[in-house]
Amino acid sequence: MRKLQFRGKSKLFELVGEKIISITAFAALISVFLIFLFIFKESIPIFTDSEIKQEASVDKMLFKQEYYEGRQPRFSWQPNSDVPKYSILPLFIGSFKAALIAMLFAVPLAVGAAIFSAEFASRRLREFVKPIIELLAGIPSVVLGFFSLIVLATFLQDVFGFTFRLNAINAGIVLGLAVIPIVFTMAEDAMTSVPGSLRDAALALGANRWQVSLTVVLPAALPGIAAGITLGFGRAIGETMIVLMASGNAAIISGSFVDSIRTISATIAAELAEVVFGGAHYSVLFFLGTLLFILTFVLNWIGDYATNALKLKYQGRVK
Amino acid sequence: MTGIQLSPVKESSPRHNIHESFGRKSSGRIPAGLTATAVIIIAMMLFIILGNIVLNGVGVIDWKFLSHPPENGMEGGGIFPAIFGTVALVLLMTIAVVPVGVLTAIYLHEYTSPHSKVTRLIRMAINNLAGVPSIVFGLFGLGFFIGFVGNGIDTLFYADEGPVWGQPAIIWASLTLSVLTLPVVIVATEEALRTIPREIKDASLALGATKLQTIIKVVIPNSLPGILTGAILAISRGAGEVAPIMFTGAAYYLPYLPQKLNDQFMELGYHIYVMATQSPDIEATKPILYGTVLVLLLLTFMLNFSAIIIRSKMRSKNAH
Numbered sequence: 001m002r003k004l005q006f007r008g009k010s011k012l013f014e015l016v017g018e019k020i021i022s023i024t025a026f027a028a029l030i031s032v033f034l035i036f037l038f039i040f041k042e043s044i045p046i047f048t049d050s051e052i053k054q055e056a057s058v059d060k061m062l063f064k065q066e067y068y069e070g071r072q073p074r075f076s077w078q079p080n081s082d083v084p085k086y087s088i089l090p091l092f093i094g095s096f097k098a099a100l101i102a103m104l105f106a107v108p109l110a111v112g113a114a115i116f117s118a119e120f121a122s123r124r125l126r127e128f129v130k131p132i133i134e135l136l137a138g139i140p141s142v143v144l145g146f147f148s149l150i151v152l153a154t155f156l157q158d159v160f161g162f163t164f165r166l167n168a169i170n171a172g173i174v175l176g177l178a179v180i181p182i183v184f185t186m187a188e189d190a191m192t193s194v195p196g197s198l199r200d201a202a203l204a205l206g207a208n209r210w211q212v213s214l215t216v217v218l219p220a221a222l223p224g225i226a227a228g229i230t231l232g233f234g235r236a237i238g239e240t241m242i243v244l245m246a247s248g249n250a251a252i253i254s255g256s257f258v259d260s261i262r263t264i265s266a267t268i269a270a271e272l273a274e275v276v277f278g279g280a281h282y283s284v285l286f287f288l289g290t291l292l293f294i295l296t297f298v299l300n301w302i303g304d305y306a307t308n309a310l311k312l313k314y315q316g317r318v319k
Numbered sequence: 320m321t322g323i324q325l326s327p328v329k330e331s332s333p334r335h336n337i338h339e340s341f342g343r344k345s346s347g348r349i350p351a352g353l354t355a356t357a358v359i360i361i362a363m364m365l366f367i368i369l370g371n372i373v374l375n376g377v378g379v380i381d382w383k384f385l386s387h388p389p390e391n392g393m394e395g396g397g398i399f400p401a402i403f404g405t406v407a408l409v410l411l412m413t414i415a416v417v418p419v420g421v422l423t424a425i426y427l428h429e430y431t432s433p434h435s436k437v438t439r440l441i442r443m444a445i446n447n448l449a450g451v452p453s454i455v456f457g458l459f460g461l462g463f464f465i466g467f468v469g470n471g472i473d474t475l476f477y478a479d480e481g482p483v484w485g486q487p488a489i490i491w492a493s494l495t496l497s498v499l500t501l502p503v504v505i506v507a508t509e510e511a512l513r514t515i516p517r518e519i520k521d522a523s524l525a526l527g528a529t530k531l532q533t534i535i536k537v538v539i540p541n542s543l544p545g546i547l548t549g550a551i552l553a554i555s556r557g558a559g560e561v562a563p564i565m566f567t568g569a570a571y572y573l574p575y576l577p578q579k580l581n582d583q584f585m586e587l588g589y590h591i592y593v594m595a596t597q598s599p600d601i602e603a604t605k606p607i608l609y610g611t612v613l614v615l616l617l618l619t620f621m622l623n624f625s626a627i628i629i630r631s632k633m634r635s636k637n638a639h
Contacts (some may be wrong), residue, residue: 010529017531018430025426027419029444031498035451038462040629099365107504112357114553120351131627132362138623139368140559141453142588143612146595149369177368180361212348233449238452241588242561245596265562272566274459289458293451300450 017277036293044142045278055280075264077251079281082268086284090251092259094168095130096286099236101257102179106236107229109176110183114225117142117184118191119213125170145245148174153246159175161259164241166248175242179232186231186303190224190310191217223313227306234299242266264288343388376613379489379606385614389572393594394603398611403576404489405586405618408564409554411493412500419497419552420504425534428506428512453562454609458565460495482517490580492568498564500553507552511633512538528580544633548626555622559615561588570598587615 044088045052075087106252117129153170156162194217202216203209218225248260249270275282383397390396402536423441431438470485477483515538523533561569569589577584591611598604 010532014529017534021422021426021428024419024422025430025441027423028448029441031501032444032447034463035455035459035498038467039455040465042458044464109357109361112354113361116354116358120354122509125527129358134623135369135620136361136365138555138614138619139482139612140561142591143372144368144563145610146591146612147371149595150601150608151371160574177364190494204327214350221420234450235452238450238454238621240452240454241592245592254378256485267454268454268458268561269565272458274475284461286458289455293455296450296452296455297447300447301443303450304446 029162037292039286039289039293043283043290045280045283046287049283052280052283055084055086061086061120061284077267079284084281086280088264088288090253091262091264091288092265093253094247094251095263095265096245097168097257097261098172098175098247098263099233101168102175102231102236103229105173106179106232107185110180110228110232111187111225113180114184114187114191115213115218118188119209119217133181133184136177139177139271141178141239142239142245144174144178145242148242148246159189162258164248164250164258164260166246166260167258168247169257171243171247171261172257174246175239178237178239178242182235183225183228183232186228186307187221187225189223190228190307193258193310195226196221215262221310222304223310227303227310228298230303230306234296236304237299238265238296240269244269268292320323321350331625356622372609372612372616374610375606376551376611379610380613384610388460388574389607393572394600395607398485398587398614400573400585400609400623401466401611404569404612405558405587407577408489408493408496408586409557409583412557413550415494415552416497416500417469417506417546420501420549420553421508421539421546423452423501424508424512424527424536428509429530429534429538445502445505450500453499456495456499456563457566459498460491460563464491464494465567481539486581487566487568487583487633488572488581489577489584490569492564492584495563496557496560499560500557503553503556504546504549507549508542508546508597511542511548514545515541544629548633549628551622553627555619555626559588559619560623561586561592564589587611587618591615603634614625 046058047053069234076085076090077090078085078088082195113129113133117126121129145291148170152174153165156170198216198220199212202212207215243263243265247263247266249262249266250260251262251267252259268288271281272285275285330499334416337349358568385397385402387397388396388400394502427433427438427441465487468484469491470486473480473483473485519537519541520533523537524530528536564586568583569586570583571589573583573585581632591608594604594608594611595601598608
């Protein structure tokens with residue numbers, strides 16, 4: 001009897017424990033859902049509130065231009081002027097400009113370093129490459145932003161004579177440093193997960209090491225490298241502190257890489273603390289947050305898809 | 320059979336041309352050098368950044384700097400309140416995130432098949448959570464924790480007072496960070512769970528222990544190094560994040576240390592941001608600024624370094 005009782009108790013214990021574990025496991029899923037829900041919720045007035053719609057409807061944020069006498073009409077983001085202007089185009093262009101420079105700078109370096117580490121480096125050299133990337137990944141973005149603002153901006157201006165000390169190039173380079181670890185890790189993972197039999201086959205056919213890398217390993221690992229670039233781009237678009245500190249924060253539409261820029265993320269960070277709770281400006285900032293969330297969500301999904309495709313292709317290998 | 324006839328293919332193949340142009344002896348030496356250059360450039364930039372910060376910051380750090388509050392509008396004194404706030408922030412965050420992260424990892428690894436729909440959905444959520452921009456977490460913390468939870472508590476229990484919980488506070492900042500670092504803890508714990516041999520779990524089950532008993536007495540103790548690694552990496556990540564805490568609790572300057580969960584606090588990263596961008600006299604602030612950056616760097620590097628050591632020990636133990 002006592003034994004039975006014990007079993008009954010332990011069964012209840014078992015059941016409760018399992019329920020707690022399985023409910024907790026949904027925390028991540030619920031978080032993602034809540035994040036979207038609560039950010040989107042605050043931006044709903046843009047679509048419903050007639051007063052706010054007069055200042056900032058989706059239509060106005062995208063297409064409204066300001067006309068001044070004797071000047072070209074332009075899209076402007078001036079939320080604090082007497083007549084607030086909420087054109088989000090300059091912010092989008094700013095974000096993409098910074099991310100583009102970051103990728104142009106980071107991808108060749110990160111993929112090059114990944115090829116070196118996966119294909120050419122001896123074991124001892126690899127033990128030297130990995131900690132470098134780990135150290136770089138460990139630098140907080142506010143420290144990178146600080147370096148860009150205090151040291152790099154002055155250096156670049158002295159050397160190249162830029163009109164604006166804080167500009168897209170300056171922010172983009174340091175943003176690239178934040179992206180390198182992501183692209184490197186994904187690319188290196190992809191290359192080392194190419195089955196050895198493929199390499200051996202190519203070597204047996206008489207190819208040399210570089211040919212094996214270029215014509216066998218790289219094409220096979222391409223989906224993984226593409227995934228790394230996609231995720232890196234997502235990080236570059238969403239990164240806040242670096243662009244907030246180093247980009248100059250001027251909402252200008254221009255094709256030049258040496259003009260100041262204002263990104264979506266930096267705009268939210270700089271302006272949210274001073275807005276009226278529930279006003280048009282407040283809703284627009286949350287709307288920008290929603291767009292940022294959706295954008296990175298899609299980029300992540302694409303990256304995930306590519307990684308999984310690669311894993312499926314070489315599933316014979318147990319990780 | 321045709322596939323084995325190599326020579327005609329070789330004749331016309333573009334690969335053959337690459338082969339020729341490098342020649343057999345120097346095969347791949349030039350491209351290997353090119354990729355090595357990428358590594359050298361990255362290493363040099365890292366060296367310049369770290370070197371600049373260490374050289375300019377090391378002279379500033381002394382006991383007074385670490386133990387005193389700022390003076391003269393941030394141009395003198397120390398950074399003790401910011402260190403205190405950062406430590407309190409990440410401790411609260413750890414308390415919130417580690418149990419949730421560990422239980423999620425256990426559920427994914429022990430309770431469901433890796434190919435079930437639920438697992439795939441949760442995994443997708445974890446991956447997405449890891450990719451959400453940190454500023455979006457800041458918006459979330461403001462909208463959900465302060466606006467919804469905090470205001471909700473206020474209307475229920477403190478209806479006739481001013482905002483008690485519905486305002487920026489250390490508890491909301493740390494909860495926001497715990498959502499941000501959840502993927503870090505889950506991934507590290509899962510890695511540890513994967514290294515536990517099946518035989519140990521089977522032995523425990525064969526002796527009559529239930530699944531939950533096995534998890535509590537065998538699985539969790541054996542994955543402790545992994546859980547610790549996850550916690551350390553989460554702390555290192557959380558200590559460096561600024562964007563999520565800007566609106567959820569960090570303050571520019573406070574004359575007192577946070578005492579209660581609903582107090583605001585100073586934080587190292589935010590302190591750096593404010594000093595670097597809003598100082599009226601940047602030259603006068605620079606030494607303190609460099610000192611603060613160095614302290615934050617040392618903190619995150621020491622954490623990362625210990626995580627690497629624990630992890631490599633865990634791996635070599637399991638390799639035998």
